Amino acid sequence: MSDQTRDVVNELLKRMGEGDIPAVVALFADDAHWEVPGDSEIAPWVGRCGVAGIPDFFQTMARLTVRELFEVERVLVDGPNAVLIGRARVVVRSTGKAIDTPFAVDIVVNAEGRISRFYMFEDSLGVARAMRP
DSSP: OHHHHHHHHHHHHHHHHHTOHHHHHTTEEEEEEEEEOSOTTTSTTOEEEOGGGHHHHHHHHHHHEEEEEEEEEEEEEETTEEEEEEEEEEEETTTOOEEEEEEEEEEEEOTTSOEEEEEEEOOHHHHHHHHOO
């Protein structure tokens, strides 16, 4: 299962890097759980959603921020579980402030080779501060 998990995660990162959101969504199980904790009233892209909400995450991020960096430093895989560790930097269009945050993403790949969970940990306080004028 570890090889399958690593392959799916690598494909996810490739598709995200290419900006191919429909192809990203195709990697997720129909009942997948996506979550980026935070206050969605301050940062509209954060929160919980199912597969149907994943495109909104990317569209909202693109509309409200300019991506400067999304770098995965390590991928740790254990059976169906993977953790991505990295750093992201975006600039909020409305404030000009940067969100520069380390992140970790907890991913689970099911037996069918589809992502069933995507849970991103980041500096939510830093996100909130950058979003406020």
